[in-house]
Amino acid sequence: QVQLVESGGGLVQAGGSLRLSCAASGRTFSKYGMGWFRQAPGKEREFVAAISWSGGGGSTDYTDSVKGRFTISRDDAKNTVYLQMNSLKPEDTAVYYCAASWSGMVVTTGDEYDYWGQGTQVTVSS
Numbered sequence: 023q024v025q026l027v028e029s030g031g032g033l034v035q036a037g038g039s040l041r042l043s044c045a046a047s048g049r050t051f052s053k054y055g056m057g058w059f060r061q062a063p064g065k066e067r068e069f070v071a072a073i074s075w076s077g078g079g080g081s082t083d084y085t086d087s088v089k090g091r092f093t094i095s096r097d098d099a100k101n102t103v104y105l106q107m108n109s110l111k112p113e114d115t116a117v118y119y120c121a122a123s124w125s126g127m128v129v130t131t132g133d134e135y136d137y138w139g140q141g142t143q144v145t146v147s148s
Contacts, residue, residue: 031142
């Protein structure tokens with residue numbers, strides 16, 4: 023069982039930055055593929071970024087709309103995955119969720135994740 027707790031959300035002006043953190047419980051964090059998803063009001067949940075387990079080279083993937091602006095990383099010593107978000111836009115406003123996949127791979131579909139956090143709100147004002 024893995025518990026995930028997100029933090030770092032908040033209100034920021036367009037063009038600003040935020041860093042989201044997702045702290046995981048358990049001793050097997052390093053073997054999980056980790057991902058970030060988001061859900062805006064009235065919209066479906068969408069994939070944002072993912073990173074493989076470190077033994078898999080720490081490969082990453084991003085949805086096109088955040089490439090060049092967002093960076094996913096992980097610190098296995100701290101059982102934490104991060105999402106650095108720069109050049110934020112109003113359309114980035116959403117609840118952001120982190121998720122863990124036992125596959126260890128870079129996973130872009132929500133159904134393939136095994137554990138989810140409760141989410142953290144990110145609001146970008148214009």
